[in-house]
Amino acid sequence: MNILLLGSGGREHALAWKMRQSNKTNKLYIAPGNAGTGLVGENVSIRVTDFSAIKRFVIENKIDMVVVGPEDPLVNGIYDFFANDAVISNIPVIGPSKEGAKLEGSKKFAKGFMMRYNIPTAKYMSVTKDNLEEGFQFLESLSPPYVLKADGLAAGKGVIILNERLEAIDVLNRMLSGMFGSASKTVVIEEFLSGIECSVFVLTDGKSYKVLPVAKDYKRIGEGDTGLNTGGMGAVSPVPFANDVFMKKVTEQIIEPTVNGLIEEKIEYKGFIFIGLISVKGEPFVIEYNVRMGDPESEVVVPRIKSDFVDLLEGVANGNLNEKELEIDERYAATVMLVSGGYPELYEKNKKIEGLDKIKDTLVFHAGTIKKEGSVYTTGGRVLSLTSFGDSKHEALQKSFDVAEKISFDKKYYRKDIGFDL
Ligand code: AMP
Ligand code: GLY
Numbered sequence: 311m312n313i314l315l316l317g318s319g320g321r322e323h324a325l326a327w328k329m330r331q332s333n334k335t336n337k338l339y340i341a342p343g344n345a346g347t348g349l350v351g352e353n354v355s356i357r358v359t360d361f362s363a364i365k366r367f368v369i370e371n372k373i374d375m376v377v378v379g380p381e382d383p384l385v386n387g388i389y390d391f392f393a394n395d396a397v398i399s400n401i402p403v404i405g406p407s408k409e410g411a412k413l414e415g416s417k418k419f420a421k422g423f424m425m426r427y428n429i430p431t432a433k434y435m436s437v438t439k440d441n442l443e444e445g446f447q448f449l450e451s452l453s454p455p456y457v458l459k460a461d462g463l464a465a466g467k468g469v470i471i472l473n474e475r476l477e478a479i480d481v482l483n484r485m486l487s488g489m490f491g492s493a494s495k496t497v498v499i500e501e502f503l504s505g506i507e508c509s510v511f512v513l514t515d516g517k518s519y520k521v522l523p524v525a526k527d528y529k530r531i532g533e534g535d536t537g538l539n540t541g542g543m544g545a546v547s548p549v550p551f552a553n554d555v556f557m558k559k560v561t562e563q564i565i566e567p568t569v570n571g572l573i574e575e576k577i578e579y580k581g582f583i584f585i586g587l588i589s590v591k592g593e594p595f596v597i598e599y600n601v602r603m604g605d606p607e608s609e610v611v612v613p614r615i616k617s618d619f620v621d622l623l624e625g626v627a628n629g630n631l632n633e634k635e636l637e638i639d640e641r642y643a644a645t646v647m648l649v650s651g652g653y654p655e656l657y658e659k660n661k662k663i664e665g666l667d668k669i670k671d672t673l674v675f676h677a678g679t680i681k682k683e684g685s686v687y688t689t690g691g692r693v694l695s696l697t698s699f700g701d702s703k704h705e706a707l708q709k710s711f712d713v714a715e716k717i718s719f720d721k722k723y724y725r726k727d728i729g730f731d732l
Pocket of ligand 1: 457468597
C-alpha cells in the first residue's frame, strides 16, 4: 500500500524506517520529513496542518493510509477532516478523532475523563478568571511544590512547577492573563506527585488494544536531570521498575478503563495512546495523556517491535487489531540524542554533520537535519537520535555513547547519564 506519514522528527524517522521494512509498503511518503526520512521514503514539502494540501496529495498519489506523527494535526481534527469528506472518507487516518485528541489537547478534559473512570491521577482543580478565588483556596490546601498546567497545547512548555505559594499565585494570574495565549485561559492546578516516571504506549483500534514496550525518557538538558526541559535527550526500553506486577496495575487501573471510557463515550480512536505515568511507591498515577507516540521514546519502542508494523496499523484501520500478533524484541534499546549547543534556548543551525557513514551497529534516527548538496546539516535543536541494542541496558547505552563520539558537528552536546538512574 501507499503510505503518507506526517511529521519531521526522530519519531517519524523511526516510524518510517519500520514501515519501510514491511512488504506491505509500496510507496512511502513523509511530509515534510527530514534528511533521515529521505533515506527510507520520499519527502514531500507539505505542512502537517495544511489539510487541503494533504487531501490533494493523497488523491493524486493514491495514498491508502495516513499515519500521523505529531499532535497538532490530530488536535486540529485531521481524522474528522478525512471522515467527513466523501472523496477521502475511505482512507484511514491512524490517530484519534478530534474529540479523542482532547485527551492531549485539553488537560481539563483529560482530568475529567480520568475522574469519570476512576483512573488514578493527581488531585486537581480547573481554574479560569471566573473561579479564581476557589483556585487560590485550592492552592492553599496543597503542600508545595505547586503544579500549574495550561489547559491547551503550549509547545511542551505549559507545565510550570513552583516551590512558593505566592509565586504560584503570581504565575497562575499571568497564565490566566494570556501567558500562553488562549491555551492558558483555563489552568489546571495539581497536587505534586513524587516518584519515578515512565511512558506507556497503547495501540488501539477503538475496541481492542495492544501494549507496546514501556520506555523512560530524559527531559532535562543537564546531567542529573537538571536545567531546562527539552523535547527529550534520550530514552531507554524496557524500564526495570515497570515489571509485571506494576504493569498489571497499569493495565487494570489505567489502560482498560481508558479504552473502555472511549468506547463508553463513543469517541472514535484508532491510533496511539501515550500514557505518561509516575510510580509513587509502586502505584501508577497518570501524569498526562498524549494522543501520539513519544519522541524520543519512539526511537527505542519502535525498533523493539518485531512484528510487521504496517500489518498492525492495518489492524487498527480495519478494526481487527485483536487478530494481530505483537512480537517484541527482548533486548534493551537505548537512544542518546545529539543536540545543538545552546538548545533548548538559542542555538545555531546549519552545521555540517560528519561521520554518519562510519556507523554500523547503531540506528541513526534523524531529528533536525536537512540534506544539501550531498551533505547533511543541522536544522534543529535535537539533531540525531542514536539507538543501540544490547543484552543489558549498560551495553546498549555504551554503544550509543561510543557512536555519539564518532559523529561530529560544531557545538554538539549530549547527556552522558541517560539510563543511569534505573
Ligand atoms: P508535560 O509537559 O505535561 O509532559 O509535563 C512536564 C513534566 O512535569 C512531567 O513530565 C512531570 O515530570 C512533571 N509533572 C507534571 N505533572 C506533575 C505532577 N502532578 N506531579 C509531579 N510532577 C508533575
Ligand atoms: N518524550 C515526551 C513526548 O514525546 O512528549
